[in-house]
Amino acid sequence: MSTKPLDRLLFAQGGDCFFCRQPLPREQASIEHLVATTHGGKDNDENLVACCQALNTLFGRMSLKEKLAVILRQKGAFQCPARLAPATASAAPPPAPQPAAPACAATPLQAVLAGLRKRGNARPRTLDALAALVADLLEQNGFAAREAKDVLARLRGQHYIEVQDRRITAYLLPPRQG
Ligand SMILES: [Zn+2]
Incomplete structure:
Protein backbone atom coordinates (compact mmCIF):
# COMPACT_ATOMS: atom_id res chain seq x y z
CA MET A 1 0.00 0.00 0.00
CA CYS A 17 -14.78 12.03 -0.10
CA PHE A 18 -14.63 12.65 3.65
CA PHE A 19 -17.47 15.16 3.53
CA CYS A 20 -19.95 14.13 0.85
CA ARG A 21 -19.02 10.43 0.95
CA GLN A 22 -19.25 10.14 -2.81
CA PRO A 23 -16.68 8.05 -4.67
CA LEU A 24 -13.70 10.30 -5.12
CA PRO A 25 -11.34 9.65 -8.04
CA ARG A 26 -7.78 10.36 -7.04
CA GLU A 27 -7.38 13.07 -9.68
CA GLN A 28 -10.32 14.97 -8.16
CA ALA A 29 -9.15 14.50 -4.61
CA SER A 30 -7.20 16.92 -2.51
CA ILE A 31 -5.96 16.95 1.02
CA GLU A 32 -7.85 19.15 3.40
CA HIS A 33 -6.44 20.25 6.73
CA LEU A 34 -9.39 20.24 9.11
CA VAL A 35 -7.61 22.85 11.18
CA ALA A 36 -5.78 24.93 8.59
CA THR A 37 -2.03 25.14 8.98
CA THR A 38 -2.45 28.91 9.20
CA HIS A 39 -4.52 28.23 12.32
CA GLY A 40 -1.89 25.96 13.80
CA GLY A 41 -3.24 22.73 12.32
CA LYS A 42 -0.82 19.84 12.16
CA ASP A 43 0.30 18.06 9.07
CA ASN A 44 -0.58 14.58 10.24
CA ASP A 45 -3.35 12.15 9.47
CA GLU A 46 -5.36 13.14 12.51
CA ASN A 47 -5.85 16.55 10.96
CA LEU A 48 -6.00 15.51 7.32
CA VAL A 49 -8.85 14.26 5.18
CA ALA A 50 -9.17 13.61 1.47
CA CYS A 51 -12.03 15.51 -0.09
CA CYS A 52 -13.32 16.99 -3.33
CA GLN A 53 -11.03 19.73 -4.62
CA ALA A 54 -13.89 22.19 -4.97
CA LEU A 55 -14.72 21.93 -1.30
CA ASN A 56 -11.10 22.28 -0.34
CA THR A 57 -11.03 25.47 -2.41
CA LEU A 58 -14.18 26.75 -0.78
CA PHE A 59 -12.87 26.05 2.70
CA GLY A 60 -9.64 27.87 1.92
CA ARG A 61 -8.35 29.29 5.16
CA MET A 62 -11.61 29.12 7.05
CA SER A 63 -11.41 28.24 10.68
CA LEU A 64 -12.76 24.88 11.73
CA LYS A 65 -15.76 26.69 13.15
CA GLU A 66 -16.53 28.33 9.82
CA LYS A 67 -16.17 25.01 8.02
CA LEU A 68 -18.58 23.36 10.40
CA ALA A 69 -21.00 26.20 9.81
CA VAL A 70 -20.81 25.58 6.05
CA ILE A 71 -21.48 21.89 6.57
CA LEU A 72 -24.30 22.38 9.03
CA ARG A 73 -25.98 24.90 6.77
CA GLN A 74 -26.43 22.16 4.17
CA LYS A 75 -29.03 20.45 6.36
CA GLY A 76 -28.93 16.77 5.75
CA ALA A 77 -26.95 14.96 3.08
CA PHE A 78 -23.90 17.06 2.50
CA GLN A 79 -22.93 17.72 -1.09
CA CYS A 80 -19.60 19.16 -2.10
CA PRO A 81 -19.67 22.05 -4.55
CA ALA A 82 -19.29 21.09 -8.19
CA ARG A 83 -16.15 19.08 -8.49
CA LEU A 84 -15.18 20.64 -11.77
CA ALA A 85 -14.51 24.00 -10.17
CA PRO A 86 -10.85 24.68 -10.72
CA ALA A 87 -8.80 24.39 -7.58
CA THR A 88 -7.41 27.85 -8.23
CA ALA A 89 -10.76 29.60 -8.33
CA SER A 90 -10.51 32.55 -5.99
CA ALA A 91 -14.20 33.00 -5.41
CA ALA A 92 -15.85 29.62 -5.20
CA PRO A 93 -19.59 30.04 -5.17
CA PRO A 94 -21.31 28.84 -2.04
CA PRO A 95 -22.90 25.43 -2.40
CA ALA A 96 -26.26 25.71 -4.06
CA PRO A 97 -29.14 25.00 -1.72
CA GLN A 98 -30.40 21.54 -2.33
CA PRO A 99 -33.95 21.26 -3.54
CA ALA A 100 -35.91 19.83 -0.69
CA ALA A 101 -36.80 16.34 -1.72
CA PRO A 102 -40.09 14.99 -0.47
CA ALA A 103 -38.94 12.58 2.17
CA CYS A 104 -40.79 9.43 2.97
CA ALA A 105 -39.40 9.14 6.47
CA ALA A 106 -40.60 11.27 9.32
CA THR A 107 -38.85 14.61 8.96
CA PRO A 108 -39.15 17.87 10.84
CA LEU A 109 -41.04 19.28 7.86
CA GLN A 110 -43.51 16.40 7.86
CA ALA A 111 -44.07 16.75 11.57
CA VAL A 112 -44.87 20.42 11.08
CA LEU A 113 -47.15 19.75 8.10
CA ALA A 114 -49.06 17.17 10.11
CA GLY A 115 -49.43 19.62 12.99
CA LEU A 116 -50.66 22.35 10.66
CA ARG A 117 -53.19 20.05 9.04
CA LYS A 118 -54.62 19.21 12.44
CA ARG A 119 -55.17 22.87 13.23
CA GLY A 120 -57.51 23.36 10.34
CA ASN A 121 -58.48 27.02 10.24
CA ALA A 122 -56.70 27.82 13.49
CA ARG A 123 -53.39 28.28 11.73
CA PRO A 124 -51.16 31.25 12.45
CA ARG A 125 -51.71 34.31 10.29
CA THR A 126 -48.26 35.81 10.69
CA LEU A 127 -44.78 34.49 10.10
CA ASP A 128 -43.80 35.25 13.67
CA ALA A 129 -46.71 33.27 15.07
CA LEU A 130 -46.00 30.45 12.66
CA ALA A 131 -42.34 30.41 13.69
CA ALA A 132 -43.37 29.97 17.31
CA LEU A 133 -45.84 27.22 16.42
CA VAL A 134 -43.28 25.44 14.24
CA ALA A 135 -40.78 25.44 17.10
CA ASP A 136 -43.46 24.00 19.40
CA LEU A 137 -44.44 21.33 16.90
CA LEU A 138 -40.82 20.34 16.40
CA GLU A 139 -40.23 19.95 20.11
CA GLN A 140 -43.45 17.99 20.53
CA ASN A 141 -42.25 15.57 17.86
CA GLY A 142 -38.76 15.11 19.23
CA PHE A 143 -36.99 17.48 16.88
CA ALA A 144 -34.84 20.43 17.83
CA ALA A 145 -36.65 23.76 17.93
CA ARG A 146 -33.67 25.33 16.19
CA GLU A 147 -34.75 23.53 13.02
CA ALA A 148 -37.71 25.88 12.87
CA LYS A 149 -35.89 28.33 10.62
CA ASP A 165 -45.34 41.45 4.37
CA ARG A 166 -44.72 38.74 6.97
CA ARG A 167 -48.41 37.88 6.96
CA LEU A 173 -50.55 22.06 2.46
CA PRO A 174 -49.77 18.93 0.50
CA PRO A 175 -52.11 15.98 0.95
CA ARG A 176 -51.23 13.64 3.72
CA GLN A 177 -48.83 10.89 2.72
CA GLY A 178 -49.42 7.30 3.72
ZN1 LIG B 1 -17.02 15.63 -1.68
Whole structure:
Protein backbone atom coordinates (compact mmCIF):
# COMPACT_ATOMS: atom_id res chain seq x y z
CA MET A 1 0.00 0.00 0.00
CA SER A 2 1.26 3.40 -0.93
CA THR A 3 2.33 5.65 1.86
CA LYS A 4 1.54 8.88 0.06
CA PRO A 5 -0.81 10.83 2.32
CA LEU A 6 -3.52 11.26 -0.31
CA ASP A 7 -3.54 7.57 -1.16
CA ARG A 8 -3.46 6.65 2.49
CA LEU A 9 -6.36 8.95 3.34
CA LEU A 10 -8.42 7.80 0.38
CA PHE A 11 -7.84 4.21 1.37
CA ALA A 12 -8.87 4.88 4.97
CA GLN A 13 -12.01 6.63 3.71
CA GLY A 14 -12.91 3.73 1.46
CA GLY A 15 -12.21 5.80 -1.63
CA ASP A 16 -14.91 8.32 -0.77
CA CYS A 17 -14.78 12.03 -0.10
CA PHE A 18 -14.63 12.65 3.65
CA PHE A 19 -17.47 15.16 3.53
CA CYS A 20 -19.95 14.13 0.85
CA ARG A 21 -19.02 10.43 0.95
CA GLN A 22 -19.25 10.14 -2.81
CA PRO A 23 -16.68 8.05 -4.67
CA LEU A 24 -13.70 10.30 -5.12
CA PRO A 25 -11.34 9.65 -8.04
CA ARG A 26 -7.78 10.36 -7.04
CA GLU A 27 -7.38 13.07 -9.68
CA GLN A 28 -10.32 14.97 -8.16
CA ALA A 29 -9.15 14.50 -4.61
CA SER A 30 -7.20 16.92 -2.51
CA ILE A 31 -5.96 16.95 1.02
CA GLU A 32 -7.85 19.15 3.40
CA HIS A 33 -6.44 20.25 6.73
CA LEU A 34 -9.39 20.24 9.11
CA VAL A 35 -7.61 22.85 11.18
CA ALA A 36 -5.78 24.93 8.59
CA THR A 37 -2.03 25.14 8.98
CA THR A 38 -2.45 28.91 9.20
CA HIS A 39 -4.52 28.23 12.32
CA GLY A 40 -1.89 25.96 13.80
CA GLY A 41 -3.24 22.73 12.32
CA LYS A 42 -0.82 19.84 12.16
CA ASP A 43 0.30 18.06 9.07
CA ASN A 44 -0.58 14.58 10.24
CA ASP A 45 -3.35 12.15 9.47
CA GLU A 46 -5.36 13.14 12.51
CA ASN A 47 -5.85 16.55 10.96
CA LEU A 48 -6.00 15.51 7.32
CA VAL A 49 -8.85 14.26 5.18
CA ALA A 50 -9.17 13.61 1.47
CA CYS A 51 -12.03 15.51 -0.09
CA CYS A 52 -13.32 16.99 -3.33
CA GLN A 53 -11.03 19.73 -4.62
CA ALA A 54 -13.89 22.19 -4.97
CA LEU A 55 -14.72 21.93 -1.30
CA ASN A 56 -11.10 22.28 -0.34
CA THR A 57 -11.03 25.47 -2.41
CA LEU A 58 -14.18 26.75 -0.78
CA PHE A 59 -12.87 26.05 2.70
CA GLY A 60 -9.64 27.87 1.92
CA ARG A 61 -8.35 29.29 5.16
CA MET A 62 -11.61 29.12 7.05
CA SER A 63 -11.41 28.24 10.68
CA LEU A 64 -12.76 24.88 11.73
CA LYS A 65 -15.76 26.69 13.15
CA GLU A 66 -16.53 28.33 9.82
CA LYS A 67 -16.17 25.01 8.02
CA LEU A 68 -18.58 23.36 10.40
CA ALA A 69 -21.00 26.20 9.81
CA VAL A 70 -20.81 25.58 6.05
CA ILE A 71 -21.48 21.89 6.57
CA LEU A 72 -24.30 22.38 9.03
CA ARG A 73 -25.98 24.90 6.77
CA GLN A 74 -26.43 22.16 4.17
CA LYS A 75 -29.03 20.45 6.36
CA GLY A 76 -28.93 16.77 5.75
CA ALA A 77 -26.95 14.96 3.08
CA PHE A 78 -23.90 17.06 2.50
CA GLN A 79 -22.93 17.72 -1.09
CA CYS A 80 -19.60 19.16 -2.10
CA PRO A 81 -19.67 22.05 -4.55
CA ALA A 82 -19.29 21.09 -8.19
CA ARG A 83 -16.15 19.08 -8.49
CA LEU A 84 -15.18 20.64 -11.77
CA ALA A 85 -14.51 24.00 -10.17
CA PRO A 86 -10.85 24.68 -10.72
CA ALA A 87 -8.80 24.39 -7.58
CA THR A 88 -7.41 27.85 -8.23
CA ALA A 89 -10.76 29.60 -8.33
CA SER A 90 -10.51 32.55 -5.99
CA ALA A 91 -14.20 33.00 -5.41
CA ALA A 92 -15.85 29.62 -5.20
CA PRO A 93 -19.59 30.04 -5.17
CA PRO A 94 -21.31 28.84 -2.04
CA PRO A 95 -22.90 25.43 -2.40
CA ALA A 96 -26.26 25.71 -4.06
CA PRO A 97 -29.14 25.00 -1.72
CA GLN A 98 -30.40 21.54 -2.33
CA PRO A 99 -33.95 21.26 -3.54
CA ALA A 100 -35.91 19.83 -0.69
CA ALA A 101 -36.80 16.34 -1.72
CA PRO A 102 -40.09 14.99 -0.47
CA ALA A 103 -38.94 12.58 2.17
CA CYS A 104 -40.79 9.43 2.97
CA ALA A 105 -39.40 9.14 6.47
CA ALA A 106 -40.60 11.27 9.32
CA THR A 107 -38.85 14.61 8.96
CA PRO A 108 -39.15 17.87 10.84
CA LEU A 109 -41.04 19.28 7.86
CA GLN A 110 -43.51 16.40 7.86
CA ALA A 111 -44.07 16.75 11.57
CA VAL A 112 -44.87 20.42 11.08
CA LEU A 113 -47.15 19.75 8.10
CA ALA A 114 -49.06 17.17 10.11
CA GLY A 115 -49.43 19.62 12.99
CA LEU A 116 -50.66 22.35 10.66
CA ARG A 117 -53.19 20.05 9.04
CA LYS A 118 -54.62 19.21 12.44
CA ARG A 119 -55.17 22.87 13.23
CA GLY A 120 -57.51 23.36 10.34
CA ASN A 121 -58.48 27.02 10.24
CA ALA A 122 -56.70 27.82 13.49
CA ARG A 123 -53.39 28.28 11.73
CA PRO A 124 -51.16 31.25 12.45
CA ARG A 125 -51.71 34.31 10.29
CA THR A 126 -48.26 35.81 10.69
CA LEU A 127 -44.78 34.49 10.10
CA ASP A 128 -43.80 35.25 13.67
CA ALA A 129 -46.71 33.27 15.07
CA LEU A 130 -46.00 30.45 12.66
CA ALA A 131 -42.34 30.41 13.69
CA ALA A 132 -43.37 29.97 17.31
CA LEU A 133 -45.84 27.22 16.42
CA VAL A 134 -43.28 25.44 14.24
CA ALA A 135 -40.78 25.44 17.10
CA ASP A 136 -43.46 24.00 19.40
CA LEU A 137 -44.44 21.33 16.90
CA LEU A 138 -40.82 20.34 16.40
CA GLU A 139 -40.23 19.95 20.11
CA GLN A 140 -43.45 17.99 20.53
CA ASN A 141 -42.25 15.57 17.86
CA GLY A 142 -38.76 15.11 19.23
CA PHE A 143 -36.99 17.48 16.88
CA ALA A 144 -34.84 20.43 17.83
CA ALA A 145 -36.65 23.76 17.93
CA ARG A 146 -33.67 25.33 16.19
CA GLU A 147 -34.75 23.53 13.02
CA ALA A 148 -37.71 25.88 12.87
CA LYS A 149 -35.89 28.33 10.62
CA ASP A 150 -35.11 25.60 8.13
CA VAL A 151 -38.64 24.26 8.21
CA LEU A 152 -40.04 27.75 7.66
CA ALA A 153 -37.73 28.19 4.70
CA ARG A 154 -38.99 24.93 3.27
CA LEU A 155 -42.59 25.86 3.83
CA ARG A 156 -41.97 28.98 1.79
CA GLY A 157 -39.61 27.39 -0.71
CA GLN A 158 -42.07 24.66 -1.53
CA HIS A 159 -44.95 27.11 -1.56
CA TYR A 160 -46.84 25.49 1.27
CA ILE A 161 -47.49 28.99 2.53
CA GLU A 162 -48.01 32.26 0.75
CA VAL A 163 -46.55 35.25 2.50
CA GLN A 164 -47.03 38.97 2.06
CA ASP A 165 -45.34 41.45 4.37
CA ARG A 166 -44.72 38.74 6.97
CA ARG A 167 -48.41 37.88 6.96
CA ILE A 168 -49.48 34.45 5.80
CA THR A 169 -52.15 34.85 3.17
CA ALA A 170 -52.68 31.17 2.37
CA TYR A 171 -51.79 27.65 3.39
CA LEU A 172 -51.38 25.20 0.53
CA LEU A 173 -50.55 22.06 2.46
CA PRO A 174 -49.77 18.93 0.50
CA PRO A 175 -52.11 15.98 0.95
CA ARG A 176 -51.23 13.64 3.72
CA GLN A 177 -48.83 10.89 2.72
CA GLY A 178 -49.42 7.30 3.72
ZN1 LIG B 1 -17.02 15.63 -1.68
